[in-house]
Amino acid sequence: MSGDDRWWREGVCYQIYPRSFADADGDGVGDLRGIIDRLDHLAWLGVRGVWLNPVTPSPNADWGYDVADYCDVDPTLGSLADLDALVAAAAGRGIRVLLDLVPNHTSDAHPWFRAARSSRDDPHRDFYVWADPAPDGGPPNNWVSTFGGPAWTFDEATGQWYLHNFLDRQPDLNWWNPAVADAFDEILRFWFDRGVAGFRIDVAHMIVKDRHLRDNPPVLAGDPFPLQVRGQRPVFNERLPEVHDVHRRWRRLADTYTPPRVLVGETFCEDVRDVVPFYGRGDELHLAFNIPFALCPFEPGALRAVIDETEARLPPGCVPVWTASNHDLSRFPTRWCDGDEATTRVALMLLLTLRGCVFLYYGDEIGLCDTDVPRERLLDPVGVRFHPYAGRDPQRTPMPWHDGPGAGFTRAGVEPWLPFGSLERNVAVQRHDPDSILSLTRDLIGLRDALGDLRTGLHRSLEAPPGVLAYRRGEDVLVALNLGDEPATLPGPWHGSVRIGTRRSRDEERVAGPLALEPAEGVVVVLDRPA
Ligand code: NOJ
Secondary structure, eight states: OOGGGHHHHTOEEEEEOGGGTOOSSSSSSOOHHHHHHTHHHHHHHTOOEEEEOOOSOOOOTTTTSSOSOTTSOOTTTOOHHHHHHHHHHHHTTTOEEEEEEOOSBOOTTSHHHHHHTTOTTOTTGGGBOEEOOOTTSSOSSOOBOTTSSBSEEEETTTTEEEEOSSOTTSOBBOTTSHHHHHHHHHHHHHHHHTTOOEEEETTTTSSSOOTTOOOOOBOOTTOOHHHHHHTBOOTTTSSOTHHHHHHHHHHHHHHTSSSOOEEEEOOOOSSHHHHGGGGTTTTSOSEEBOHHHHTSOSOHHHHHHHHHHHHHHSOTTOOOEEESOBTTBOOHHHHTTTTOHHHHHHHHHHHTTSSSEEEEETTGGGTOOOOOOOGGGOOOHHHHHHTTSOTTGGGSSOOOSOSSGGGGTSOTTOOOSSOOOOOSSOHHHHHTOTTSHHHHHHHHHHHHHHOHHHHHSOEEEEOOOTTEEEEEETTTEEEEEEOSSSOEEEEEEEEEEEEEESSGGGTTOEEEEEEEEOTTEEEEEEEOOOO
16 A cells, blocks of 8 residues: 555545635635635644535535536635645645535536537437436336435426436436546546545436336335335436446546545445445445445444444455545434533544544534524525425534634624534634543544554454443454443453543553443553563
8 A cells, every 4th residue: 555545545534515614705605715724723633635515616506516517616615726725735734635526417507408408409418318208298207306206307498308316406417428428537637637636426326327217116115214205216226337337437537647536435325235336346436435334323233233244345455434424414413422422422432443534524523513403594405395304404504613703614793604503512612622522533533643553453343231332453452432321341351551531531541351431431442462
């Protein structure tokens, strides 16, 4: 392994939702200059890479995931020059920048789609998936959109339906058309040439759809809840074998660069077994998000099962990627920990002591919880449509840098695009408190940097009493996490010393014998080498 790839093979990366991280121009919306201003925070934390949610121009029907131009920056967020400046400023701190690539669909405002819907004969018509009405005049097949309702919208002017697996304002691209693949090669090169380290690839598992547009079969009893809601199994519009051809093509292209650019897939699958194929034989995606881990209940048996299965199934040399929160999922301090600080600290210890690559979501490092966003402030189309289900705004609210006016996010008196949540957990108050969640996060990242066993050592789960998740990392490291609300003891004997405890009073404590844990407590122990 060369030093070039350690940042993503072993390091901690950080997801930034640009509209909510830091607002330099004081319009209430975060921007690229704001991110530059806050890079020192990330360098101090020990982060090696950042992934920015889409920064490309967008009418924001789905907040950037409806792209109107793949090769520019949305003026609300800045300019191409700002992006270049961000890449350079991050590089100066040893931080790589990953952008978000959205290849499944464009915005309906993209020039390709405008041209495509202008006439059936337009050269861009075949960039999208068009089909004649079914015999009854309805949609061409039974596919439903991930965001609810039919996955098809009728275009009156040209008399055909177009496919959209998300909003009707997000028409799906036709990946059977070689011109689409060629156009994306140019898009990848455009950003790689600017020094971007790689891409997080939106819905990487679903960009190719059945050529014959066959109906999906109905769900079966026992299928996971999201499928039950849709009423069908996405056999013909997700995880088609041809998706892998596209990934291999991009991998070949990424590998022509020095250093090779990195591909991280949003492989939103319910089961680890379905995530593994996206690594290919080391010739597809470098990293594939482990969504089953993020969606797992915070319960030792369930977590152990996902972790063990991931470790067992990933081919040698492939790197697991762990994340607990993102812009689509409720934040883990809320979802896993119900806001409880001690449990949040245990969850961070888990995340930061697993083998491979870790992605923190902005705010994870201070234990930021979801925000209750009032109905009149909802902006996520999913939340608006399915209210009272809260949608995704609660996990996208501005970063609290301090608890004064503007929260360090924007100018005092400016109303941010989404409301602030609680400012109680903020960066400033935690930064100089050695006992804070932020200090714990930083110290765990530092320990990971310092201990080869924590970065790359084999993961081996241990038998543990109820409530406890325990594992060895490599030869020398023991991690023991009590997720329960009763004291527990991991039978030993163990000999070593606690390097970091979620209760910091245990740091440096000697361990000789069984390892006792309070409720919602975790420790990383470095074991003595046998004499
Ligand atoms: C997955 C993204 O993470 C999500 O935010 C978006 O709405 C859909 N893909 C559609 O692009």
